[in-house]
Amino acid sequence: MIEIKNLYKCFNELEVLRDINCRIASREVVVVIGPSGSGKSTFLRCINMLEKPSSGDVSINGVSLTDPKTNINEMRQEVGMVFQQFNLFPHKTVMENITLAPVRVRSLGNKQAEEVGMELLEKVGLSDKAYAYPQKLSGGQQQRAAIARALAMRPEIMLFDECTSALDPEMVGDVLTVMKDLAREGMTMVVVTHEMGFAREVGDRVIFMDEGMIVGEGTPEQIFNNPSHERTQAFLSKIL
Amino acid sequence: MEVAIKSIPVLMQGAGITLFITIVSICFGLILGLSAGLARLSKNRILSFFATCYIDFFRGTPLLVQLVLIYFGIPDILRDIQEGLVAAFGIDPFFNNIPTLAAVLIALSLNSGAYIGEIFRAGVQSIEKGQIEAARSLGMTYRQAMRHVILPQAFKRMIPPLGNEFITLLKDTALVSVIGFGELFHRGDLIVSRTFEAFAVYMEVALIYLIMTLTFSRFVDYLERRLKYGD
Numbered sequence: 172m173i174e175i176k177n178l179y180k181c182f183n184e185l186e187v188l189r190d191i192n193c194r195i196a197s198r199e200v201v202v203v204i205g206p207s208g209s210g211k212s213t214f215l216r217c218i219n220m221l222e223k224p225s226s227g228d229v230s231i232n233g234v235s236l237t238d239p240k241t242n243i244n245e246m247r248q249e250v251g252m253v254f255q256q257f258n259l260f261p262h263k264t265v266m267e268n269i270t271l272a273p274v275r276v277r278s279l280g281n282k283q284a285e286e287v288g289m290e291l292l293e294k295v296g297l298s299d300k301a302y303a304y305p306q307k308l309s310g311g312q313q314q315r316a317a318i319a320r321a322l323a324m325r326p327e328i329m330l331f332d333e334c335t336s337a338l339d340p341e342m343v344g345d346v347l348t349v350m351k352d353l354a355r356e357g358m359t360m361v362v363v364t365h366e367m368g369f370a371r372e373v374g375d376r377v378i379f380m381d382e383g384m385i386v387g388e389g390t391p392e393q394i395f396n397n398p399s400h401e402r403t404q405a406f407l408s409k410i411l
Numbered sequence: 412m413e414v415a416i417k418s419i420p421v422l423m424q425g426a427g428i429t430l431f432i433t434i435v436s437i438c439f440g441l442i443l444g445l446s447a448g449l450a451r452l453s454k455n456r457i458l459s460f461f462a463t464c465y466i467d468f469f470r471g472t473p474l475l476v477q478l479v480l481i482y483f484g485i486p487d488i489l490r491d492i493q494e495g496l497v498a499a500f501g502i503d504p505f506f507n508n509i510p511t512l513a514a515v516l517i518a519l520s521l522n523s524g525a526y527i528g529e530i531f532r533a534g535v536q537s538i539e540k541g542q543i544e545a546a547r548s549l550g551m552t553y554r555q556a557m558r559h560v561i562l563p564q565a566f567k568r569m570i571p572p573l574g575n576e577f578i579t580l581l582k583d584t585a586l587v588s589v590i591g592f593g594e595l596f597h598r599g600d601l602i603v604s605r606t607f608e609a610f611a612v613y614m615e616v617a618l619i620y621l622i623m624t625l626t627f628s629r630f631v632d633y634l635e636r637r638l639k640y641g642d
Binding site: 219254276 | 542544545546548551552559560563564
């Protein structure tokens with residue numbers, strides 16, 4: 172379970188997150204929506220400490236990540252992340268991308284790691300690309316490889332940071348399908364996205380952010396069908 | 412012309428020495444440069460400060476000055492200190508001069524190390540931030556991420572500027588003739604002062620440098636093509 176308390180984040184003068192409070196239960200799929208610059212990505216990046224909170228606390232399974240005694244590297248092993256720009260390692264094959272962290276961080280044997288890798292590549296529909304280099308893959312394939320890479324650490328939680336925004340429209344579906352499968356298997360997911368269809372269909376809860384604050388929160392029906400907050404209404408009327 | 416032909420063996424030997432001091436200095440320079448580059452990138456302020464001082468000094472002053480400073484200046488100070496020690500403790504003097512070869516290698520290594528330090532830093536910083544973020548998000552430590560993700564990519568990008576640095580250093584070795592070290596240019600110079608065949612001999616020296624630099628730059632081109640997977 173993720174618990175976020177009084178989270179603030181400033182970049183110099185700019186206050187990007189203001190007093191965020193949020194609990195995400197195990198096996199829950201939370202979709203974060205909102206206009207660009209509203210702090211969605213920063214919020215997500217605070218959950219695995221890619222951004223250090225300016226104040227407040229993030230804890231996972233009761234362990235505070237802002238506590239200097241907490242081993243962040245160990246915590247991150249339980250939190251997979253998928254990026255907008257994929258960020259695959261270009262000098263490694265798809266399989267090497269997937270096995271690197273399990274071998275180096277989890278001390279898994281090469282053979283074992285490759286078995287896990289193959290299993291995951293089958294799951295994301297890329298078993299024929301295992302030994303290709305990332306630049307030989309389409310955007311959608313790269314993103315699915317990146318999801319497999321994150322899953323190879325067997326994380327409890329997966330964070331998705333606008334992971335379909337850099338894709339051609341016909342590639343988006345493949346990636347969303349993989350994400351839907353994950354949600355169905357009970358993965359705890361926090362998804363920052365502009366895909367409202369996905370939010371409606373897969374989300375257990377939708378969070379609407381604006382100007383660094385959570386201004387609306389509820390089930391997809393509540394948010395999409397009768398948004399209570401007027402900023403949410405205005406945003407949704409523009410994009411739906 | 413006769414002089415030019417006769418001097419070929421002597422000059423070729425000199426070219427060998429030039430190549431030798433270049434290669435040895437580049438090797439030390441790589442070690443120094445990697446350390447200085449890493450130190451500059453480090454979050455440790457003191458480490459990064461000293462690395463910046465080193466790099467600034469050796470990039471910001473002429474190699475010629477660095478050379479005479481190391482060959483004439485440092486021994487001068489050391490002799491002064493020794494004099495004091497001899498007077499105070501009555502020990503025997505043990506130091507007189509730095510051997511020429513040592514001074515040459517120290518100066519060239521320190522100088523190329525400073526440039527390589529900057530090449531290294533630029534190489535690491537040219538890798539997109541997303542790469543280290545992806546590595547760290549998988550639970551890798553900073554060291555693991557550097558070693559397995561950042562450095563292999565950075566090294567590939569460093570090959571062309573490192574090749575340039577090698578060629579620059581090879582040409583700059585001609586400067587060590589001022590302290591009387593017998594590399595290629597110094598030998599040519601001596602032949603000219605004996606025979607007065609300035610054009611033929613200097614041209615010959617220039618051509619030998621050219622052959623070395625062109626050969627090496629072709630080799631770097633080849634390396635670059637070989638490694639051209641990934642980005």
